[in-house]
Amino acid sequence: MASRGRDPVVSARGLVKDFGRLRALDQLTVDIPRGATYGLVGPNGSGKTTFIRAIVGLLKLDKGELNVLSRPVSRVQEIYSRIGYMTQHKALYPDLTLQENLEFFAGLYGIDKQERERRISELLEMVNLAEHRQRLAGTLSGGMYQRLSLACTLIHEPELLLLDEPTVGVDPRLRQTFWDYFERLTSEGKTVIITTHLMDEAEKCRIVGYMRAGRMTAAGSPEEIKRHAGLKPYLQLWLRDPKKDASLLRARGYEVDMAKGAAARIRLESHDQIKDVLDAVSPLDMRLKEPTLEEAFLKLSEGA
Ligand SMILES: Nc1ncnc2c1ncn2[C@@H]1O[C@H](COP(=O)(O)OP(=O)(O)OP(=O)(O)O)[C@@H](O)[C@H]1O
Ligand SMILES: [Mg+2]
Known part of the structure; x- marks a missing residue:
């Protein structure tokens, strides 16, 4: 009892x-x-x-x-x-x-x-x-x-x-x-x-x-689920010269995704990389996006 x-x-x-x-x-x-x-x-x-x-x-x-x-x-x-x-x-x-x-x-x-x-x-x-x-x-x-x-x-x-x-x-x-x-x-x-x-x-x-x-x-927990889905934060960057800036970033080993509209996206392994990105380019604007639970579920259902 x-x-x-x-x-x-x-x-x-x-x-x-x-x-x-x-x-x-x-x-x-x-x-x-x-x-x-x-x-x-x-x-x-x-x-x-x-x-x-x-x-x-x-x-x-x-x-x-x-x-x-x-x-x-x-x-x-x-x-x-x-x-x-x-x-x-x-x-x-x-x-x-x-x-x-x-x-x-x-x-x-x-x-x-x-x-x-x-x-x-x-x-x-x-x-x-x-x-x-x-x-x-x-x-x-x-x-x-x-x-x-x-x-x-x-x-x-x-x-x-x-x-x-x-x-x-x-x-x-x-x-x-x-x-x-x-x-x-x-x-x-x-x-x-x-x-x-x-x-x-x-x-x-x-x-x-x-x-x-x-x-x-x-x-x-929501955090565990995001981790389980293997999601990382990403940076959204509005680049001055998209073509040139993207190749500068690629040269530093970043995967640059230009597919989604005006802004480029870069997946980060850790938040420390933000400084490194800003050493390479000076974007017009940028936003740090943390993974959402929705993304985690979408990822997990793709895999299922
Ligand atoms: N009484 C029933 N007779 C026949 N099929 C049923 C019955 N109840 C549920 N189902 C079917 O079982 C499946 C699961 O339904 P359920 O209602 O549990 O889903 P749910 O996750 O609650 O969905 P929702 O988000 O739309 O509320 C569905 O395919 C539904 O059509
Ligand atoms: Mg229901």
């Missing part, structure tokens, strides 16, 4: 799920540690939603072993009150007000009236919908609806959160509020598993798992 706290919150070994002839999960193996923000990323159809549905026990797996909060997933119903799941699709009651939707979910989890009111107020505040309490959910804009969905998912203070593209349609300022809140949750030891197509969000996760064709092809 003492080791429980250190068990991964989700542990998957060789998961297989077929929909007819389509293999949605293909020997998926991954451990998700407690207290992390874990970003699930990958192209459309790579199996992210399928994996999340498997974790909440909504899917019968064809093969593999899956443990959630230290229990086999076949018994996940016993711990529903510790899990919060926000689906990619609409799941609220359009004919109920915001307040009533939240009360409904609070009621499901048996939260008493006084506590219920406290949490509803706090969550409506967090998602910036307090003034719309009495509106019907069906009349909300897309982004407002997402915000209400998140509030309903959090009402019972779950320790494991599964959020399937929760920030779609949410404006940048409020997205930041969401992420601040996720950080608060993980600092309390809760785990947030989140799917996203936005690389700036993936960068905020402590661990990112990249899925492709039902497998986890890379997992680690």
Whole structure:
């Protein structure tokens, strides 16, 4: 029992799920540690939603072993009150007000009236919908609806959160509020598993798992993934005399890529080389570009 706290919150070994002839999960193996923000990323159809549905026990797996909060997933119903799941699709009651939707979910989890009111107020505040309490959910804009969905998912203070593209349609300022809140949750030891197509969000996760064709092809911190993809920073240079300057740089052993528009690109082995480049040429302008997570994923999916 003492080791429980250190068990991964989700542990998957060789998961297989077929929909007819389509293999949605293909020997998926991954451990998700407690207290992390874990970003699930990958192209459309790579199996992210399928994996999340498997974790909440909504899917019968064809093969593999899956443990959630230290229990086999076949018994996940016993711990529903510790899990919060926000689906990619609409799941609220359009004919109920915001307040009533939240009360409904609070009621499901048996939260008493006084506590219920406290949490509803706090969550409506967090998602910036307090003034719309009495509106019907069906009349909300897309982004407002997402915000209400998140509030309903959090009402019972779950320790494991599964959020399937929760920030779609949410404006940048409020997205930041969401992420601040996720950080608060993980600092309390809760785990947030989140799917996203936005690389700036993936960068905020402590661990990112990249899925492709039902497998986890890379997992680690954003920095580890960039390193794993072997990406180096590069310099973008607007050269005075592109032809002559490029040959000067090549003479020093740099690979100069002139293919992408007006600026030349040079991959750097280390930042120390910037000085050497500037000894050789004096460009009109230059920019140092650090590798992005997006580039790393593109590189990794080329190789897969
Ligand atoms: N109930 C189902 N019946 C048949 N095929 C399904 C079903 N659910 C998912 N699939 C298929 O399984 C594959 C994985 O789908 P999934 O929804 O897990 O992808 P995803 O990574 O979440 O994609 P997205 O980024 O578009 O949300 C897709 O090819 C999808 O069409
Ligand atoms: Mg999905």
